[in-house]
Amino acid sequence: MRFKANKTLYILPLVTLLLATALVFYHQRFSSTVHEALLLLPYALAAVAVWLSVQFSKRQLLISVLISITSYAIIQLKLQQPLSLPSVLIAYSLLSLWVPICLLINLLVKENGLMATSSKIVYGLIALVTLIIIILYNSSSESLLIWIQQYFAPKPTTFFILSWNALFITLGCLIISLLLFIVKQTAVSLSLVLILVTNTLPLMLLNIDFISTSYLSAAMIITLFACIKTSHELAYRDQLTGLLGRRALFEQLASISGRYTIAMVDIDHFKKFNDTYGHDVGDDVLALVAAKISEVGGKGLAYRYGGEEFTLLFPGKDASEAAPFLEEVCSSVANTPFYVRNKTARKNSSAEHRSKGNNTSKTVKITVSIGGATKPSGRIEPEKVLKLADKALYKAKDSGRNQVKLSG
Numbered sequence: 001m002r003f004k005a006n007k008t009l010y011i012l013p014l015v016t017l018l019l020a021t022a023l024v025f026y027h028q029r030f031s032s033t034v035h036e037a038l039l040l041l042p043y044a045l046a047a048v049a050v051w052l053s054v055q056f057s058k059r060q061l062l063i064s065v066l067i068s069i070t071s072y073a074i075i076q077l078k079l080q081q082p083l084s085l086p087s088v089l090i091a092y093s094l095l096s097l098w099v100p101i102c103l104l105i106n107l108l109v110k111e112n113g114l115m116a117t118s119s120k121i122v123y124g125l126i127a128l129v130t131l132i133i134i135i136l137y138n139s140s141s142e143s144l145l146i147w148i149q150q151y152f153a154p155k156p157t158t159f160f161i162l163s164w165n166a167l168f169i170t171l172g173c174l175i176i177s178l179l180l181f182i183v184k185q186t187a188v189s190l191s192l193v194l195i196l197v198t199n200t201l202p203l204m205l206l207n208i209d210f211i212s213t214s215y216l217s218a219a220m221i222i223t224l225f226a227c228i229k230t231s232h233e234l235a236y237r238d239q240l241t242g243l244l245g246r247r248a249l250f251e252q253l254a255s256i257s258g259r260y261t262i263a264m265v266d267i268d269h270f271k272k273f274n275d276t277y278g279h280d281v282g283d284d285v286l287a288l289v290a291a292k293i294s295e296v297g298g299k300g301l302a303y304r305y306g307g308e309e310f311t312l313l314f315p316g317k318d319a320s321e322a323a324p325f326l327e328e329v330c331s332s333v334a335n336t337p338f339y340v341r342n343k344t345a346r347k348n349s350s351a352e353h354r355s356k357g358n359n360t361s362k363t364v365k366i367t368v369s370i371g372g373a374t375k376p377s378g379r380i381e382p383e384k385v386l387k388l389a390d391k392a393l394y395k396a397k398d399s400g401r402n403q404v405k406l407s408g
């Protein structure tokens with residue numbers, strides 16, 4: 001399922017990051033009781049974030065939360081002493097390696113739910129990395145200390161104390177997470193970028209008071225936001241087409257005070273199409289038509305109404321103003337060829353068949369009929385406007401399909 005990012009995707013995470021930064025600067029103003037309570041905040045938020053990521057079966061979010069909270073606990077329990085102490089130095093250096101490596105493994109394996117085989121591989125790899133780190137930490141060997149000091153020792157005299165090597169690994173991870181976000185543009189992929197940032201800042205600027213509490217609380221809030229956004233998408237988006245569904249349409253209609261035009265769009269002879277090529281090919285056609293419909297101009301909003309019916313909504317426009325955009329949608333669908341292999345070819349698509357070039361792929365023309373209606377003046381229920389648009393749609397069907405008819 002893929003949903004294009006909109007502005008709301010960025011606002012809450014950015015506000016959270018700003019608040020976390022403000023907390024770093026102004027935390028001294030709080031009383032010691034508030035201070036104590038804030039130290040526990042990441043744990044409380046992590047508990048809720050773990051619960052929600054399990055509910056939504058989001059392995060990437062769950063692992064990110066667990067890594068973030070483990071990092072926070074280690075910073076609080078082990079790294080509140082001078083880095084010049086060998087055990088603190090080793091703990092810091094190993095943590096600065098463990099966090100980006102685990103986040104990278106989590107990021108690189110596609111999200112397929114908590115119990116998918118790919119997720120089990122992620123759990124196994126992270127467990128292995130963690131085990132190696134624990135063994136290294138407990139080995140207390142001289143050679144380990146020398147190796148760490150050579151490659152991953154913090155730079156206590158500089159502002160950013162993270163070693164160059166750890167920084168390079170983190171930057172590599174950041175670039176990959178940014179690329180994934182650019183491609184996917186989802187709340188989850190954005191949260192994975194920001195979780196990496198909020199985990200890295202406390203390690204880079206460890207000497208700044210309250211930095212881990214602030215930014216790792218932010219990491220948890222960003223995860224919670226991604227979970228909530230995911231649940232919202234599940235409730236409002238149609239999975240097959242990625243369009244908003246009927247619930248979103250009625251909420252939008254309830255919020256429009258002025259005039260608007262509604263158009264019902266219906267695929268022609270879709271039953272015959274399903275019967276000839278099968279339901280799966282029918283689903284592909286629905287997705288193709290949805291993609292065309294969502295390109296509508298005139299600030300029209302596209303929804304999947306249900307089945308093979310779609311709705312276009314033009315706030316502030318009457319039917320004559322919306323008509324050119326409806327005509328455009330109608331001809332754009334009709335002019336887009338749909339490639340399909342017929343039913344028998346799909347069934348018999350054995351290697352032998354394909355090697356003989358017996359792949360009977362053919363082009364099918366898909367058309368839609370559209371009926372539009374403007375909200376009449378006065379207090380009119382949206383359902384009544386939808387009925388008028390439906391009547392106009394029947395007119396378009398009766399007049400030979402592949403055309404637009406307007407009510408009245």
Ligand SMILES: Nc1nc2c(ncn2[C@@H]2O[C@H](COP(=O)(O)OP(=O)(O)OP(=O)(O)O)[C@@H](O)[C@H]2O)c(=O)[nH]1
Binds near residue numbers: 267279397
């Ligand atoms: N593949 C697929 N088919 C669907 C889906 N939802 C509804 N349909 C099918 O859409 C078809 C609707 O057919 P009808 O309402 O009889 O209309 P039509 O065949 O499109 O004919 P006209 O509207 O008169 O041009 C039925 O065969 C439904 O099974 C879906 O999500 N996927």
